[in-house]
Amino acid sequence: MATTPEPTKDRSAVRTLLRLWPYVRPVRTRLFTAAFVAVVASCTGLVIPLVLKWMVDGPVADGDTAGIWLGALYLLLLGFAEAGLFGLRRWLVARPLSNVEAEMRADLYRRLQRLPVAFHDRWASGQLLSRGTTDLMLLRMFLAFPLTFLLVNSVTILVGVIIMLLQDWTLGLVILGPALPVMVMCVIFERRYAVVARRAQDQVGDLTTVVEESVLGIRIIKGFGRHRSQARAFRDLSAGLRGTELRKARLLATIWAVIVTLPEVAIGAALVLGSVQVADGELSAGTLVAFLSTALALRWPVDSIGFLLAMSQEAATATERYFEVMDERPEEESGSGTEPATGDGGLRFDGVVFRYPDAEPGSPPTLDRIDLHIRPGESMALVGATGSGKTTLTALVPRLHETTAGRITLDGEDITAMPRAELRAKVAVAFEEPTLFSASVGENVLMGADGSAGAAELERALGVAQAAFVHQLPQGTATQVGEQGLSLSGGQRQRLALARAVVGTPRFLVLDDPLSALDVHTEAAVEAALRQVLAGTTALIVAHRPSTVLLADRVALLSGGRITAVGTHQELLRGNAEYAHLMSGTGRQEDDR
Known part of the structure; x- marks a missing residue:
């Protein structure tokens, strides 16, 4: 099986994802608009606790039925506004992100067509297929959801915390207690998850290669009765991928347990402390309701941190794998074109030497000082x-491989001075x-x-x-x-x-x-x-x-x-x-x- 490059050990997810900017730039207006709409929608949801505070301390405390119905109307309108804004966000991103995915896939295909034969000899076909399918799907999902909501949830949490501190700063500090351990766990999770995510995506490529080879070679498999050994090879790779996916699930479960449990404990502590303050007359019931409602409204933005970080790491890995191919040097369109044609017509090999790029250092070349003239x-x-190297020699004429030394001419013109077309x-x-x-x-x-x-x-x-x-x-x-x-x-x-x-x-x-x-x-x-x-x-x-x-x-x-x-x-x-x-x-x- 052909090999693929080793993944980069020390890489920044943010720096890697920034490489997507040339593709995102043409649709940046709609994406920024969608992000702004999502922030407004999320902040609209945070107004609901303030309406609840007004209702509890006002109409409910005063027995004002009309005020209660008015408050219910406000809540209904806020709910509709939040839902409508989130729907608008989805509409704004659907078409442009489909275009981004299509453009990236087209660029990948064009690059694969321009890469030399030596590259295709070295890379497994399944790895290339997985980059053009699974990896690009992950990138589209990242641009559609985690990229926006990492920003939206950060703004929501910041606004929510400010609202809670303004309601009662002592209860706000209680809620902020788990922030430091949660951030430490997120950093540890991000580093470990990046390694496992890369391994899983490479294993998907290996599995794709086996499936492709089995389909194309089905006559050989059946003719030699090798279906059992092929099935074992597939099961082994599938089991390896399953183990990696389970490790991803364990890491995600761990970070989710921490992210969910610590804030819940903080909310419980705030509830007890706030109830005592209400009983002592130090805090109004409406303020406690608004505070707790705001804290509960922040549960999803906080709980989703692990999920969003996981998707972001998978997207960073997908970006890294995509640009591993895009960064490969393509065939040059033409040579220098500075050498004039000589008088020799026909096809001439002049001192041609060729060594395969993956040959062992010091090993003899496949072709050594070939001199041949076909009139x-x-x-x-x-x-x-x-x-003896016959097929290799013929592959040098259309430049499927490049000569290591020497030159080949057609009607006296060096083939490296011609455009490939x-x-x-x-x-x-x-x-x-x-x-x-x-x-x-x-x-x-x-x-x-x-x-x-x-x-x-x-x-x-x-x-x-x-x-x-x-x-x-x-x-x-x-x-x-x-x-x-x-x-x-x-x-x-x-x-x-x-x-x-x-x-x-x-x-x-x-x-x-x-x-x-x-x-x-x-x-x-x-x-x-x-x-x-x-x-x-x-x-x-x-x-x-x-x-x-x-x-x-x-x-x-x-x-x-x-x-x-x-x-x-x-x-x-x-x-x-x-x-x-x-x-x-x-x-x-x-x-x-």
Whole structure:
């Protein structure tokens, strides 16, 4: 399984969450308005205890029935006003926060498309999926609720405490007694919860990876009867996630117990002390009712502190995970463009060295000082034993990987000086393991051409690839091939991938053993049609079979990461023992990477 970066050990939740500001800034007016409305709504609720004080000390004490009904009307209106304001707050934040989530998801997808292949080799797909789904959902929830109510509840508590102190400062000090231990517990909780929240979200990513691999590899799992071992692996990861979630629940239960219990004890103490003062005539009953009503109104703002802190830590972790991907360096759009084209045409490798980024320090490079020239209009077969680096070499041409040293030129122009879009418009590729998308046959093939290609180009490419079978599909070229083309055979997928490579009549063609899954008769037909295509293009073809080698004008032998011989098939067959041994093998060798 691919790995992901270690989380940052020392990070500030506030500093991390501030990175969301560029996304929030366009909708800041509505969010600030919503926060203001929520503060007004919360403070409206604090007026209710003052109305109760007026009613108890006034109409109730005086037996004024009309005053009691008037007070009830005031309470009803305040209740409606509070509910309406909170409803307005929700309406204000719903649409803009949906836009924020959509924009962040779109930016993440765009960045994933621009990140180099080495990044995708290193990261587990489930980790990337969880960042684009679960993490962004957590961020939207944070922006909609905890972000606002951390402010609203703080203002509410501050206003409520002032009101209580103005009612009776001695009872107010009793209520404030638990403040210090609650704050200490919140700091401890925040630190511990941050670690567990990060672990849980990473475990969700691992679990997503296992599910995705099991779905995509269901044929292998069933074919080898590995469903039990896969189920055990899933259960182990699921049990680990469950344990982490339970630890989160225990931490939350602990902080909630402290936050709920201590204020309740303080309210009880204030009730006893206030009742004694009322009995002694030092305090009016209305003031005690207003004081206790205010204290009870503050229960939710105080009780929710643990919940809001937990959601904030999860949002900070989600933000951190999101920007771990966004901070990765994307492929450069173009090189310097300062080097003029030389007179050499075709495809040239000049002293090319390549080492994978995750290779052990001091280990030999995968490719070492590759010098090779494929002349304009020439086809070159690339032959080598397993692990010699053939597929890696072909991946350097469209810059799926970057060379460690040396240079590659197309018609004399360094590929690093070209915009990637221009480079990949000139170079078409077909891999040994073809990838098809959940789209129609026609859409999959025409992906290899610019927008001007149409039905004629599609039919020509299908003819070259001997893919007439598509016309027997239920909807012909409009047939949906299913996820990764698994509804088709391996040979059918490979032919569609070849059609995709030739549909745009590219100037340069890179084929990685494109006929490996074809039967002998189909291979012969494809080769006959492919010769016409190769006559008008410069091609590099990874080959394992003699029949594929014969498509090429010349052959290059790759051994130990170096080009050790170049010549025609017959010349190498007569004069190079390693090449003769490779061509005499009865079993087809598979590539390394």
